[in-house]
Amino acid sequence: MAWYIENGPKEETVLSTRVRIARNLEDMPFPNRMNPEQEKETEKLIENTFLSLNISRPRSNWSIVRLEEMGKMQKLALAEKHLLSKRMLEPGCGKTLIINKEENLSIMILEEDHIRVQAMSAGLDLAKAYKEATDLTYGLEDKIPMAWNDDYGFLTACPTNTGTGLRASVMLFLPGLIRTDRMRYMSDMLSKAGYAVRGSSGEGSKVMGYKVQVSNQLTLGLSEEEILRDLQHLVENLIEKEEESRSKLLQADKLGMEDKVWRARGILENARRINYEEAVNLLADLRLGVSLGLINDGLSLVSLNRVDTNIGNASLQQISGKELIDCELDESRARLIRDELKGANRRIR
């Protein structure tokens, strides 16, 4: 089962946890300075090393995806699931994605760094994601000498990753803080404390569907454990504030909230055409309704996760198996949402 359709801790407020570790081979230029032979050689070395690890067995649990052999649509669909970074979409030989069946654990080869190990987890679970990412990283480190400096730690293409090479991030669902207008203040505070605050599609993206990504900026001067512990505390604090805000919203106008979330459901279950932004916003209202127990007839957060994951343009085209123009996208998005929400009703009721 794909990781994003599992339940996770604190799932009413935390959609997912991600841990990413960057590593580079010793005695090999960083990816932006490599020639094609070096790219091929590096790809081969990492792939073969991975295949020699216990973790890669059974082999059927893993896919090795060569990006130059993939169609644009397939790549975009992986990017929509946060399984490929934007940089991996750019042309270049040797770029490879190794990914497990549950889609929670992956290695991007020849991204900004030679190796980027990524582990994802439903809800708030930094310990689990960190363990999975490090198990895989340690396996590779045991067999491949990595670029390292005694003063700085692990060396990376961009100095912001140097040191631990660790970036931990959580995707938060913060309708309470956003609708009570407290998010701006929280963002400033988080930035000052050394955290990056972004929309759901990463750097430079706007906040849609009340989704806010928070990640550590500092990778140097702190141990991995300190980074994770600080982020954990910070997220727990945000969860508390978010819950306060939701209670306030409910106290101020419970019927108004019920109206909003049930209307969202009515539209999503009935629309014949819906664009991405409207869908994301209505799904967020619906998620809030389920999280608050205002909608309690069996619709689950996991159903909403499944919808969220599949309504991007590329995912819709991948599901339908062909290229779609704008109005066809809106139609197939509406159909997918109807089927999933009504299916959820049938399964439970």
Added chain:
Amino acid sequence: MAWYIENGPKEETVLSTRVRIARNLEDMPFPNRMNPEQEKETEKLIENTFLSLNISRPRSNWSIVRLEEMGKMQKLALAEKHLLSKRMLEPGCGKTLIINKEENLSIMILEEDHIRVQAMSAGLDLAKAYKEATDLTYGLEDKIPMAWNDDYGFLTACPTNTGTGLRASVMLFLPGLIRTDRMRYMSDMLSKAGYAVRGSSGEGSKVMGYKVQVSNQLTLGLSEEEILRDLQHLVENLIEKEEESRSKLLQADKLGMEDKVWRARGILENARRINYEEAVNLLADLRLGVSLGLINDGLSLVSLNRVDTNIGNASLQQISGKELIDCELDESRARLIRDELKGANRRIR
């Protein structure tokens, strides 16, 4: 069963037909010039005459409602159903409404004229409404000498009703003509041909929910049969034009129409709070969907008629048995609509 929850001819385009006949007693001033004794005397005479007719039996089929004894809310609820005119809401002794159980046949006593007989019918049925109104009128005329002039015909308080005293009107549902922007032209044409074109709440009211009332202006110089025949032809012509316009809308963007009507349904079945205007507009979209067969899962026009009749402020208060403030009205309107639409689903599916 109330008349407005029956099916009627051409109900996809004609919501209802109304025939009203004005009469005044000979040797009695018009209502605006009467003294209280004359008012009492006139009321008594008309009421007793009515009770002596065969049509008033069984007595249990009829209510005799004295307006000075009624609460404001009850009166407004009757007005929302077009069973009382605005004039009848003004204070004044002797004003009485005689009405049958089906609410399709009534006599207003001491409205602008001494007697206003009104017959309503579902869909387009001028012949039926006219027959019911005249049967009652003839009964009264047989026993009460009515004001009459050999040159003009029946005399009325306002000269615009003099002659036949007949006003026939149809309430049309014209989303096609309105949305293709052809209604303005049709209105001009109808006015020039001597017809009044109004919104659903009568004189001076704006068009809401694509509802347009058309009635004859001329009561003098034409026979009753000519008035009805001309209106019938005109309405048949409007129906044809409306059907053309609906086909055009469907051809231009069928999916867009489906989207609009299903969204309307989704919102109406799920909202927890809805104001009158939004409800009327969404119910009109839903009616269009049912009329066009885009919604064909058993929801009937009759269900929509029942909702339309009950969502006015006064009707909602009458149903709930107490005065409601604005936000309570919006809440109880939303509940009534949900119950009716979901009830309709249960009954049919």
